[in-house]
Amino acid sequence: MTVICGFKTPQDILFLEDIGRWKKTMDVILTVDCAEEDTACHVGLVTEFISKIDLEDPEKTAAIVVGPPAMMHFSTQGLLGIGISEENLWVSQERKMCCGLGKCGHCRIGDTYVCLDGPVFNYKSTKAMID
Numbered sequence: 001m002t003v004i005c006g007f008k009t010p011q012d013i014l015f016l017e018d019i020g021r022w023k024k025t026m027d028v029i030l031t032v033d034c035a036e037e038d039t040a041c042h043v044g045l046v047t048e049f050i051s052k053i054d055l056e057d058p059e060k061t062a063a064i065v066v067g068p069p070a071m072m073h074f075s076t077q078g079l080l081g082i083g084i085s086e087e088n089l090w091v092s093q094e095r096k097m098c099c100g101l102g103k104c105g106h107c108r109i110g111d112t113y114v115c116l117d118g119p120v121f122n123y124k125s126t127k128a129m130i131d
């Protein structure tokens, strides 16, 4: 399993304790948009590292994308570009949620309520929902 986590700066990195644990069993790529000093993580956008993932069999690989709209758009395109199928690609739309109860309508995209019908959706059935 590979996890790519992107942050704005090294000071913004969250879940350091969890990331330390994950590194024992997974490939974890930490990246920041910018860093003034030498840092233990990469500098660059998450999307730059997708093509560097070494996949044995892309057709049997699943990917999950969580993040802001631009990152979601370019990450899904990058993952499709390395051979992951639309059926094995999942996206989270939870950032659109407010009440989480199906009452406020803030999360509504067309006839879909993200809070009730998701928030994680298969890319193939919901690619039009990605901003």
Ligand code: FES
Pocket (backbone or CB within 6 Å): 096, 097, 098, 099, 100, 101, 102, 103, 104, 105, 106, 107, 108, 113, 114, 115, 116
């Ligand atoms: S978050 Fe309020 S209706 Fe879905």
